[in-house]
Amino acid sequence: MARRHGGISMRTAKQDEFYRSKSFDRQVRRHLKAGVQRFAVVVPPAFAPLCRAELTDLGLAPAAEANGIIEFDGKWEDAYRANLWLRTASRVLWRRPDFRSGAVEDLFEQSAKQRWELWLDPRIPIRLAVHLAESRIGHEGQAAEALVAGISKRMAQFRLPRPRDCSPPVAAAVAAVDPVAVGDAAAAAAADYGADAGPEPNQLIIARIQRNRCQLSIDTSGFHLHRRGYRLVHTGAPMRETLAAAVLLKAGWNGSTPLVDAMSGSGTVAIEAARLARNIAPGLDRRFLFESWPCAFADTFRHVKTKAAEAALNRSPVPIVAVERDPGAIATARENARKARVDPDIRWHTGDFFDFTPVDRDLTPGLIVVDPPYGKRLASEGKTFYQRLGVVLRERFRGWRAAVFTPERLWLSQLGCRPLRTWSVPHGGLAIEVALFRIG
Ligand SMILES: C[S@@+](CC[C@H](N)C(=O)[O-])C[C@H]1O[C@@H](n2cnc3c(N)ncnc32)[C@H](O)[C@@H]1O
Known part of the structure; x- marks a missing residue:
């Protein structure tokens, strides 16, 4: 037995x-x-x-x-x-x-x-x-x-x-x-x-x-690969880690310029960015199903993991900033970042993004990712929200690239700048749009 x-x-x-x-x-x-x-x-x-x-x-x-x-x-x-x-x-x-x-x-x-x-x-x-x-x-x-x-x-x-x-x-x-x-x-x-x-x-x-x-x-994987093993807790509408990484890669971000996660929630974008910038293998903190197989080549996998651990940088070479107005969400995000071993790489800023100015934080142009809240409230205020967002991006983020999420493609026109491209991605069982901009 x-x-x-x-x-x-x-x-x-x-x-x-x-x-x-x-x-x-x-x-x-x-x-x-x-x-x-x-x-x-x-x-x-x-x-x-x-x-x-x-x-x-x-x-x-x-x-x-x-x-x-x-x-x-x-x-x-x-x-x-x-x-x-x-x-x-x-x-x-x-x-x-x-x-x-x-x-x-x-x-x-x-x-x-x-x-x-x-x-x-x-x-x-x-x-x-x-x-x-x-x-x-x-x-x-x-x-x-x-x-x-x-x-x-x-x-x-x-x-x-x-x-x-x-x-x-x-x-x-x-x-x-x-x-x-x-x-x-x-x-x-x-x-x-x-x-x-x-x-x-x-x-x-x-x-x-x-x-x-x-x-x-x-x-061979077991749990879905978005489960990196670091997210203990999440706030209301977390993004899959695979989606956060995909947006960074799609925007051409490779960890050599600053990154701002503008409405960071549980911090997925900032954490994935820090791990990308430090070249930390995404699966380093989780188990895979193949490890339990009777035929698992344990020495081979140990070697693969050791090489991955050696390839990681000690610190992010660029600033990564997470902005979030809800202190509870920031606490959650920091706990996740600690578990992901990148808390020291991220500057956490509790406050309203609409008051945030990158030059005041010594940030040179890089990539800003905006994943605004969805749902009923935004449905009624969507147009105004994207208008305000457009003003902040155009006035304070000149020279930056931006990736902006929206459940409603029409709202993008309120931003007042033309996207280089829009991209339809799966998110929480729905297809939502991500628009990529170069802010002139
Ligand atoms: C859709 S969630 C972000 C989810 C996040 N990408 C994640 O992976 O958990 C939107 C977040 O924007 C925050 N937020 C909304 N308006 C904001 C503002 N004006 N300034 C800063 N944060 C804001 C909300 O508190 C919420 O946590």
């Missing part, structure tokens, strides 16, 4: 013996360690060009983005680096070679041939997301059952229990899928349904069955 340790049960002595055996080691070497694997980064399509550039910076060769997925071939070390370093990605999947799946029997047989014992931790519940298209198998639930039965059979051959099945009800997962999304994007959306609900991540397995062929993708 497995004992419990924290949220996750301990391995039994028998399981330990199996994972330490020479034959297990041999199988891992033969089937996983050597050679090149295919990985797939799940990313909001709006961030895909940024994410591709990040992958290229890591020395990887990403394929073109399709349906919210960017594939690359590499070693396990590359997948570990992608998880650790990508600031804009949602998760990294491991692709398995596809197989014929004309009938549920094929799915069962092929699933039972996968070497689940090498990478499934029996203590971590699995969650299957099945996406069917143009195939003879007509029901997601049947397909999921066959795959799970195959996993059970395979694990039993090695006297391992099958992980608990926590797949969301098919109807709910299907309903979560964007109706216009196709293929991988649909599967990824279904896979993300309720993924972050529990205290421990589940092992996501995405099965995409298209034209009677099935491709299994195994999640």
